[in-house]
Amino acid sequence: MKLLYTLNSPYARKVRIVAAEKHIEIELQEVALAAPDCPVKQYNPLGKVPVLILSDGDSLYDSRVIAEYLDNRTPLAHLIPKDNTAKSAVRRWEALADGVCDAAVAVMLEQRRVEDKQDVAYIAKQMDKVTRGLTALNNDLGQNKWCVDDAFSLADIAVGCMLGYLGLRFAQQFDIAADYGNLARLQQALLKRQSFKDTLPVAN
Ligand SMILES: N[C@@H](CCC(=O)N[C@@H](CS)C(=O)NCC(=O)O)C(=O)O
Incomplete structure (x- = not known):
């Protein structure tokens, strides 16, 4: 493969x-x-x-x-639970984290256009999606260690990748540690895993 x-x-x-x-x-x-x-x-x-x-x-x-x-x-270490309720919860976290990425990527592409051609209203609308998504994810996580049922899952991976992308492209606009403390704590836990360390985004 x-x-x-x-x-x-x-x-x-x-x-x-x-x-x-x-x-x-x-x-x-x-x-x-x-x-x-x-x-x-x-x-x-x-x-x-x-x-x-x-x-x-x-x-x-x-x-x-x-x-x-x-x-x-492989049956090893399932990242998407078999139980239907837990599975839908994981997929919803993933959908929201991916949706935040979609909005952030859209902003990044718009901002690469010549300045007087950029659609300011479109950028603001996409940024609102990012902010609302971060707030919802941060509130939903609360004090829990992992996103769903106290077990590491695809939900945590999706949120971690979204945070990594925002850190790469929007570090000036979003202070995750200051404004989204629960997500910052999750990110710290994820960054201890080899899989996250080995795939860190690289500024280019
Ligand atoms: N929903 C897709 C999104 C994939 C996506 O947007 N990838 C971007 C790179 S971050 C891409 O390939 N963009 C090229 C394009 O849109 O033409 C997924 O989850 O795989």
Whole structure:
């Protein structure tokens, strides 16, 4: 199996962490999405990473589908609970964390345009999603160690990848330690795991 990824994609990081936590060997191929010969479109019509290429040449996307596929590949250390209520809770945390990433990525892309072409109202709307998402996640976590049922899961991985991305791209705008203390505590716990240490985003 081969994963097409970019170094700082929070969605690809989620998949890399799931694979590491499950001790599943995956060949990693870093891609440049803007390169004319980028292989991603060949495997995912949407042209987005991550894409997992299976041994029969078939491909899986997006990150949520890949995470579930990997989680079911081995019985070891399940990251998505079997119980329906707990499973939905984990998937909801993931949906919100990924949604915060979607809004943050949208802002980052808009801010890369020439300044007088940027849509200020659009940026503000996306930033509101980020802020509301962070507040909800921080409140829902409360004093709990992990997001769902006191067990490490895909929910924690998704939230950790989102926080890593905000730290990389929006460190000036969001002071997680000061304003979202519960999330900051979760992030500290996650950063002790080898899977998180090995996939830290790199400023570029
Ligand atoms: N929902 C998708 C989001 C993937 C995504 O947006 N990836 C970004 C990189 S962070 C991408 O490939 N963008 C290229 C594009 O949109 O053309 C997932 O969870 O995998």
